[in-house]
Amino acid sequence: MxxxxxxxxxxxxxxxxxxxxxxxxxxxxxxxxxxxxxxxxxxxxxxxxxxxxxxxxxxxxxxxxxxxxxxxxxxxxxxxxxxxxxxxxxxxxxxxxxxxxxxxxxxxxxxxxxxxxxxxxxxxxxxxxxxxxxxxxxxxxxxxxxxxxxxxxxxxxxxxxxxxxxxxxxxxxxxxxxxxxxxxxxxxxxxxxxxxxxxxxxxxxxxxxxxxxxxxxxxRGNVRFPDARCIGAYGHSAALPRRFRRDAVLAVAELALGLDGFWKDRIARGDEDFVFTVGKFSTDAVLHAMTKVAGEVKFSLNIGAAAKTSLDEARALLFDLIKGIGKDRGVTFELGREVGTPxxxxxxxxxxxxxxxxxxxxxxxxxxxxxxxxxxxxxxxxxxxxxxxxxxxxxxxxxxxxxxxxxxxxxxxxxxxxxxxxxxxxxxx
Ligand SMILES: [Zn+2]
Missing domain, CATH: 3.40.630.10 (Zn peptidases)
Incomplete structure (x- = not known):
């Protein structure tokens, strides 16, 4: 043979x-x-x-x-x-x-x-x-x-x-x-x-x-929000004390770091499966300025994992975070359409x-x-x-x-x- x-x-x-x-x-x-x-x-x-x-x-x-x-x-x-x-x-x-x-x-x-x-x-x-x-x-x-x-x-x-x-x-x-x-x-x-x-x-x-x-x-499956927005309020960068600010940049940054913390916890537990990306993050080029608190940020969220439980947990955390951050910072999140695959x-x-x-x-x-x-x-x-x-x-x-x-x-x-x-x-x- x-x-x-x-x-x-x-x-x-x-x-x-x-x-x-x-x-x-x-x-x-x-x-x-x-x-x-x-x-x-x-x-x-x-x-x-x-x-x-x-x-x-x-x-x-x-x-x-x-x-x-x-x-x-x-x-x-x-x-x-x-x-x-x-x-x-x-x-x-x-x-x-x-x-x-x-x-x-x-x-x-x-x-x-x-x-x-x-x-x-x-x-x-x-x-x-x-x-x-x-x-x-x-x-x-x-x-x-x-x-x-x-x-x-x-x-x-x-x-x-x-x-x-x-x-x-x-x-x-x-x-x-x-x-x-x-x-x-x-x-x-x-x-x-x-x-x-x-x-x-x-x-x-x-x-x-x-x-x-x-x-x-x-x-890997994913949960994605391609066209999310955070709406705060524009204000004077020097005159506005922190407690009056509704800063959309810091709000989205806090959201991103919250999900990043979830990711780091996974890795610390030996789980390398989860990934998370904010691929788009922009203030309005017409309205933004170095001397203004940002009143709006457009961004995307892309969460990926091979385990459906990880996707579900991250999605639940996302909604908890936007609720808490929205209240603390006086901003509103509009996540827009959700797409994804299991x-x-x-x-x-x-x-x-x-x-x-x-x-x-x-x-x-x-x-x-x-x-x-x-x-x-x-x-x-x-x-x-x-x-x-x-x-x-x-x-x-x-x-x-x-x-x-x-x-x-x-x-x-x-x-x-x-x-x-x-x-x-x-x-x-
Ligand atoms: Zn290929």
Whole structure:
């Protein structure tokens, strides 16, 4: 019996060249830009298709420009272990956020196809569009369409931030749906037995801890107030004694520090899951002055956690704080619309399987929560999911992403072993 992974290293070397080439072709200094459904996005998509065809894989486009790749002997209607990620990037981002996960899948399938005993394995790679939110103001558009969680009727009128054109227009402009080709089926829990996404880590933890592969326990949920306001009263900075002040800046600062205190308590108790950000904080440029007490602050609140109890506790504290601060400081808080998503747990059996796949390779892993990925949409569709996070210096969503080729190779080896170990549906080898 041949080793189904004997060709993996040569395939990893090839996909690494593919990754570097696409990075070069979509350069937008500093970094790279692959706007969702743009010309650069299509350059990456063409690169995926060319690589796959050269390795004898089946290539199917869906009506929205997502790509599905299968081994040559596999019927597209077969339930498959599925991997993959997204083609697009943020503006002036790095080359690896998204594309590394597609390249990893290409390596696993190309290596399987090079081994006669593995050619009918029910494996699928998906290359998806529009995961990043800057382009259409919302994330996961490609995976939502691919999984039937949204329809083009529902989201086709969304407008891309750089072009001012609709999503529907951009899909058609790239020539989708392509009526001369067989169209890939929409995916669901019948066609996807499990979804394993390889993605670079977007924070610094793996680098700091010297661990090459993280395994996500959950995609963090969040509670967000994008357009909150605090209303106090403007006044003379020198003439107004403290007890007469209704200072909106100090009120929001106290609120932020109150939530920061909650965060610090969590960390002191060994809980590293919680995150909290005031990303927007501004006084009114027309009315503010150095010599005035600020009468109004506009701000945002973004609370995240993988544990729903943490989100609930922080939200309750937020409302207690604004009540108390409002009374003490004579200000009013208007939090505005509340948006957010619940945390999405990853599949416990898949997490254990990935750990078991890494151990004999001598590759250290750790469990950690992660941020939003396409995997969250597969989980929403009722599909067991896992995310392998690969150590990456300098974080992501910036031009300094620095994925080490050896860490990428380690991640692909773990992914490949996990995929080959997963139980195969009846009727397949
Ligand atoms: Zn990503």
């Amino acid at each position: 041949t080793d189904p992974l004997s060709h993996l290293d040569s395939c990893i070397a090839e996909v690494w060249e593919f990754l570097e080439r696409i990075g070069h072709e979509t350069t937008d200094s500093p970094g790279i830009t692959r706007a969702a459904w743009s010309r650069n996005d299509e350059i990456a998509a063409d690169g995926v298709r060319i690589f796959a065809r050269r390795h004898g894989l089946q290539v199917l486009n869906d009506a929205f420009g997502n790509i599905q790749l299968l081994l040559p002997g596999v019927d597209p209607a077969t339930p498959c272990v599925t991997t993959g990620s997204h083609l697009d990037s943020v503006p002036h981002g790095g080359n690896y956020d998204g594309l590394a996960g597609i390249a990893a899948g290409l390596a696993v399938l190309a290596a399987a196809n090079a081994d006669p005993a593995s050619r009918t394995k029910p494996f699928r790679v998906v290359a998806m569009r529009g995961e990043e939110s800057p382009w259409f103001g919302t994330a996961y558009l490609g995976s939502r369409l691919l999984l039937g969680l949204s329809t083009l009727d529902e989201i086709g009128d969304l407008v891309r931030s750089d072009s001012g054109q609709s999503l529907r227009h951009h899909i058609w402009q790239l020539g989708y749906p392509r009526t001369v080709e067989a169209v890939a089926p929409l995916l669901n829990s019948d066609l996807v037995t499990s979804f394993l996404e390889l993605h670079i880590e977007q924070g610094p933890l793996l680098e700091a801890d010297g661990i090459p592969v993280g395994i996500a326990t959950a995609v 945390p999405t747990p990853m599949d416990g059996q898949l997490i254990a399987l990935i750990e078991d796949a890494a151990r004999p390779l001598g590759i250290a892993t750790c469990r950690m929560p992660t941020v939003g990925h396409d995997a969250a949409m597969f989980a929403r569709a009722g599909i067991p999911c896992a995310v392998l996070l690969i150590r990456n210096a300098n974080g992501s969503h910036n031009s300094e992403e620095a994925l080490d080729r050896r860490d990428f190779a380690a991640g692909v080896h773990v992914l490949a072993r996990a995929m080959h170990r997963l139980p195969q549906p009846t009727g397949s080898r």
